[in-house]
Amino acid sequence: MEKEKVVQVIPARKADDDVEQKEKLRVAAYCRVSTEQEKQLGSFENQVEYYTRLIEEEADWKLAGIYADEGISGTGTRKRKGFQRLMDDCEAGKIDFVITKSISRFARNTADCLVYARRLKDLGIPILFQKESINTMEASGELMFTILSCFAQEESRSISENTKWGIRSKFQQGIPHVNTLRLYGFDKGSDGQLRVHPEQGAVVARIFREYLEGYGTADIARHLRQEEVPGTTGVCCWSSNTVRRMLQNEKYKGDLLLQKYYTVSFLTGECVRNEGALDQYLVTDAHESIVPRLEWEAVQEETRRRRAYCRAFHIQKLEAEDPLFNKIHCRACGSMVVRGYGKKGRAPFRRCRASCRKHCGTMTRTVFTEDELHLSMWTAGQRLWEQRAERLPKWRARLKSPEASPLEKVRAQQMIDWMEHWTDTEEKRLTDEQIRRTLRYMIAGEGEFIVYFLDGSEVKVSV
Numbered sequence: 001m002e003k004e005k006v007v008q009v010i011p012a013r014k015a016d017d018d019v020e021q022k023e024k025l026r027v028a029a030y031c032r033v034s035t036e037q038e039k040q041l042g043s044f045e046n047q048v049e050y051y052t053r054l055i056e057e058e059a060d061w062k063l064a065g066i067y068a069d070e071g072i073s074g075t076g077t078r079k080r081k082g083f084q085r086l087m088d089d090c091e092a093g094k095i096d097f098v099i100t101k102s103i104s105r106f107a108r109n110t111a112d113c114l115v116y117a118r119r120l121k122d123l124g125i126p127i128l129f130q131k132e133s134i135n136t137m138e139a140s141g142e143l144m145f146t147i148l149s150c151f152a153q154e155e156s157r158s159i160s161e162n163t164k165w166g167i168r169s170k171f172q173q174g175i176p177h178v179n180t181l182r183l184y185g186f187d188k189g190s191d192g193q194l195r196v197h198p199e200q201g202a203v204v205a206r207i208f209r210e211y212l213e214g215y216g217t218a219d220i221a222r223h224l225r226q227e228e229v230p231g232t233t234g235v236c237c238w239s240s241n242t243v244r245r246m247l248q249n250e251k252y253k254g255d256l257l258l259q260k261y262y263t264v265s266f267l268t269g270e271c272v273r274n275e276g277a278l279d280q281y282l283v284t285d286a287h288e289s290i291v292p293r294l295e296w297e298a299v300q301e302e303t304r305r306r307r308a309y310c311r312a313f314h315i316q317k318l319e320a321e322d323p324l325f326n327k328i329h330c331r332a333c334g335s336m337v338v339r340g341y342g343k344k345g346r347a348p349f350r351r352c353r354a355s356c357r358k359h360c361g362t363m364t365r366t367v368f369t370e371d372e373l374h375l376s377m378w379t380a381g382q383r384l385w386e387q388r389a390e391r392l393p394k395w396r397a398r399l400k401s402p403e404a405s406p407l408e409k410v411r412a413q414q415m416i417d418w419m420e421h422w423t424d425t426e427e428k429r430l431t432d433e434q435i436r437r438t439l440r441y442m443i444a445g446e447g448e449f450i451v452y453f454l455d456g457s458e459v460k461v462s463v
Helices: 036-058 081-091 110-122 143-172 198-212 218-228 240-248 291-313 370-386 388-400 406-420 432-438
Strands: 025-032 061-069 096-101 127-131 186-190 194-196 256-258 261-263 271-272 281-283 329-332 337-340 349-354 367-369 438-442 446-451 458-462
Touching: 025 036, 025 081, 036 061, 036 096, 061 081, 081 110, 198 218, 198 240, 198 291, 218 240, 240 291, 291 406, 329 337, 349 370, 367 370, 370 388, 370 406, 370 432, 370 438, 370 446, 370 458, 388 406, 406 432, 432 438
Parallel strands: 025 061, 025 096, 096 127, 329 438
Antiparallel strands: 186 194, 256 281, 261 271, 337 349, 349 367, 438 446, 446 458
């Protein structure tokens, strides 16, 4: 005979029966505002104060920390240091519960919302979104969370499009959207217009002047570092690229080229140069200039001239501390005449680069002393000074000619200044500054040299 089944009921344990007292939940709050406007920052401070008070007033809660990001967009997490600290502390087991105002405060990117919410869920940490009344640990929480996070992303996209439309509408009217915090030489006035910063403006004018005097961008940056001139951030950190970008910036001549760059995606915030994908707007004489228009245009021409010179002679760069660097050519083979390094105590000299490789065999002599080269340039300058009665009227006429380019006018003025201050020195040697300002290049031969000046003058001398 089979035994009858017996079912025994085991009563559920009540919380009051627990021997150990339940520990308080370690609750953290996350706050974020997306702009640095005064109203938004006030809202940010209010959020921090609100959550601190809310958590401290709950008997079962213990404050684990207030994590916050000021003036940062919610479309990404890379720049949100407060958010990253929150996630790190959650994974380190320092937090049991996360509370935030809304899904849009947590993230406006649907993918980020889901990834980080699920990561915390796997850790057993729920997120409470107050505005939407969603707890990610509840059964219906993730469905509603996914739907509403999509709405948050779409809202962010809509805000981005509206912002772009507003900025582009201003561009069409010639109204700039300029961040002067990173623009050296200018401040923004109360009317929104650019105003020249006196000290920085003088540095900008100096950079343009030195470039037209023959210095390279690396040379100019080195001068500024040596003099400890502060940059845009107040720190002396000048580089060749910084100077090069400044020389290309149309704002220094008083113009504005609007929409140079544009944002590809509102989610990634990736910004690229506008190479014709969108309209650009050029506003001339939009504000006070730092550099005269003729000088600015001359700098652009000089930059193109230096690049063309480097391409023509297959060299990497033209500027260096040595004013003759890559400016002397062998008459026989066309190769560069470079510095020679002989035995210790030997006088400085230069020689054809090809002769070092035994490729230049048509000349009886390929080695030139420094004194010989400098004497040939001084002699060429002396020849110009002797012909000043003929040459000065031509240079002055070029200054007034509407057909002359800005660079041609600048070079003509430099030659006039040089000839008016010419002195017959005993050393028969030009200064480094005079060489940079006037010499285009020289062709060196057996006792004969041809000197080409930047204004187009050509003088043949024998030394």
